[in-house]
Amino acid sequence: MSSEPQTSSMPVLITYATSRGSTKEVADRIASRLHAVGFAVDCRPVDHVFSVENYSAVIIGSPIYHQKWLLDAQKFVDVEAVGLRMKPVWAFSLGMVGKPGWRRARAIKKETSRIEDVIIQKVPKVRDHRLFGGKDDGSSVSTPLRGLYRCLGGSFGDMRDWTAIDSWTSLIAKELHADGL
Numbered sequence: 165m166s167s168e169p170q171t172s173s174m175p176v177l178i179t180y181a182t183s184r185g186s187t188k189e190v191a192d193r194i195a196s197r198l199h200a201v202g203f204a205v206d207c208r209p210v211d212h213v214f215s216v217e218n219y220s221a222v223i224i225g226s227p228i229y230h231q232k233w234l235l236d237a238q239k240f241v242d243v244e245a246v247g248l249r250m251k252p253v254w255a256f257s258l259g260m261v262g263k264p265g266w267r268r269a270r271a272i273k274k275e276t277s278r279i280e281d282v283i284i285q286k287v288p289k290v291r292d293h294r295l296f297g298g299k300d301d302g303s304s305v306s307t308p309l310r311g312l313y314r315c316l317g318g319s320f321g322d323m324r325d326w327t328a329i330d331s332w333t334s335l336i337a338k339e340l341h342a343d344g345l
């Protein structure tokens with residue numbers, strides 16, 4: 165008899181880094197939606213994950229600060245790279261995506277590919293990466309910079325698009341089902 169763990173009985177790991185809590189709330193939402201459609205889930209911060217070995221799939225999230233993922237999330241991908249390469253992996257980022265418009269669209273595209281380049285170096289077959297709007301009241305930014313950001317089509321507040329997050333989660337659930345997980 166094989167001693168291999170039964171993949172389908174293993175939970176899906178939803179793991180995140182956060183500085184101010186908004187990414188945790190998105191991770192919790194993804195976990196609860198997956199749980200609602202029948203998946204066993206485990207949602208925890210990246211620094212509370214012992215190993216990815218006992219998970220069937222992994223969803224990793226981090227906010228973007230100064231154009232990079234938080235260090236804890238980068239470290240997690242580095243340390244777990246070998247294990248992650250053997251699983252279905254999805255990634256998401258939170259950032260200030262702002263209002264639609266060509267200037268922002270270009271900035272978002274650039275930011276998204278910069279983040280993806282780093283993830284793909286470690287986990288080449290990451291299935292998808294999404295940049296969702298985050299939450300920032302702008303209080304940590306100087307008034308002139310806030311004004312400049314607004315002129316460029318950015319906006320402050322809670323920009324999390326729960327409909328987009330739920331749709332993405334449904335796509336992941338479909339793929340997991342298709343994989344027989």
Ligand SMILES: Cc1cc2nc3c(=O)[nH]c(=O)nc-3n(C[C@H](O)[C@H](O)[C@H](O)COP(=O)(O)O)c2cc1C
Binds near residue numbers: 228299
């Ligand atoms: C000091 C600071 C720097 C930030 N830098 C970026 C950035 O470079 N790109 C971006 O898209 N969002 C940036 N943001 C927005 C955050 O990614 C957003 O607020 C996110 O929701 C924070 O996640 P957390 O609450 O999980 O820490 C920044 C926010 C702050 C306060």
